[in-house]
Amino acid sequence: MPNPAQALELENFLPYRLSVLAQLVSQSLHDLYAGPFDLSVTQWRVMAALGRFAPLTASDVAQRTVMDKVAVSRAVAALMQRGLVERATDRQDRRRATLRLSARGRALHGRIVPLALEYEARLCQALSAEERRSFDALSDRLFARAKRLRDG
Amino acid sequence: MPNPAQALELENFLPYRLSVLAQLVSQSLHDLYAGPFDLSVTQWRVMAALGRFAPLTASDVAQRTVMDKVAVSRAVAALMQRGLVERATDRQDRRRATLRLSARGRALHGRIVPLALEYEARLCQALSAEERRSFDALSDRLFARAKRLRDG
DNA sequence: GCATAATAGTTACATATGAAACTAGTTGAT
């Protein structure tokens, strides 16, 4: 028997718990829009970020979605090919390009958002409004703490 | 301006929040053991599951870690090559094989566990003991709800 | 008993991902 102070109880280990929950939720949500609209998770995230905050540069999108710039670059390329996203090179700084949803992109976005919100609402039926606020507040603090630990 | 009832505020959208938090934590933890011990996340998860619950079949590991059986099969193959995991075919049912850590595997496990627990402890300094319990209870309920929504 | 279906696990293939190298453009120092 190992020292109890050093036993790793996987089922109570916070990183493991977070990972399992997030993956289940993310996969369930993906199942809702992947079939009808043929978007990957990364593509949908880019669209969601643009739907909420456009115009954004690719770097802005990466920061917002916590994806790396390579993933964003590829998702944007695919979305532009499908005519869902438009790019305009910045006049001042020609390295930059601002992105936004096209009319078609906005239409698709408008069809997915209700599905996403409905899923979230059904998920959150597990909690009261106050519990939801509490969960959000606690997870905010965990996130801030994790960032501080990573960045030093 | 879209109908407020249909606006997706990414930063308040629970699946997004969970995903971002889990990824940050998982990555931070991985950074602790990947360098010194050269394990992938999946490999470490298999070792952690075996360290806690061995003997397990590959299917058991998959269920415990919420990984698919292909990922487990590959991780186990790599871990056996490094002599960290042992496999024994079941006499009753020769399709099955039970897995457990080898002596070397237990030694490695014993070195990683304190790192993992220390990271968790530092992360959880963001919360009081009671808040931690509250967070665990709420996330349990979200998880149960997500599973019910997925499985029908 | 024998064909069929089911299960444990692996392999093959196609796709997704991340790190690092690369291109193009801008800033700053001399």
Place this chain on the structure above:
DNA sequence: ATCAACTAGTTTCATATGTAACTATTATGC
């Protein structure tokens, strides 16, 4: 002005991952 350093974004390459097909073994229906 010129060269080095920096930044935005893309491409390349090596790995990781998931789906589906496959092997081997056991269970089931007739």
